[in-house]
Amino acid sequence: MTMVAEQVAVTDYITAEVRSLIGRKGETMVASDPVDRSSVRRFAQAIMDDDPLYWDEDxxxxxxxxxxxxxxxxxLHALRRPGGTSDPLDRSFEDSDYDGAGDVLGRMGLPDVPIPQQRLLNGGNDVRILGLAGVGDVIVTQSAYEDIYQKNGRSGAxxxxxxxxxxxxxQDGTALLRSRQVFIWR
Incomplete structure (x- = not known):
């Protein structure tokens, strides 16, 4: 028995408008609160790391x-929702299809990529550690589109x-991390 692969018609979604986003930086995002002992302790407990550098003042x-x-x-987890602001998941009470992932670029300070695909997958992460944040530090981030490209799969683009x-x-510009994340829309 011979199987014939189905051909899926594929549109090129990488338009000039989409290409113009490559290299574009988003707005600078500042953590709503400085790093504090309680958050550091809870984070260290969550990752099960008992290094006394994270909790013992002496x-x-x-x-x-x-x-x-x-x-x-x-x-990576320092930019939390400030007190008094709406919870992004409140929308799920009105829209049962809303999963909170669709606004991910806005939370990174980046404009949306004008493509019709709605389903989002994590294509991987790479993190380079450059330094450590300490209690009292205010963490700042800025994201940029490094690349946007299309591959055609069996189910389409x-x-x-x-x-x-x-x-x-x-406070002093100390570099902490460089994170690379690939999102896949289909």
Missing amino acids: HAAKSQYGRIMAPPLFP LIFVDIVTDYWVQ
Whole structure:
């Protein structure tokens, strides 16, 4: 028995408007609160890392940093919703199809990519650790579109959006992380 592969008609969604986003930086995003001991402790407990640098003031004071520091990946989670603002998932009460993922680019300070695809997949992450944030630091981020391209799969077009985000300390510019994330829309 011979199987015949179905041909799926594919549109090129990488228009001039989409290409113009490549290299574009989003707005600078500033954490609503400085790094605090309680958040660092809870994060360290969540990742099951008992390094006393994250909770013991005496130990931290004798370290090369001289104060309590956050675990290396803490900045990835530092931009939380400020108090008094609406919860992004409130929309799910009115729209049963809403999953909260559709607004991901806006939460990164980037404009939407004008494509019709609605389903979102995580295409992978790569994080380079450059430094540590400490208690009292205010974390700042800025994202940029590194690349946007299309691959055609069996089910149609897949749009790959490669985003690089830099994290640093507002007070002195200390680099903390460089994160690369690939989103796939289909």
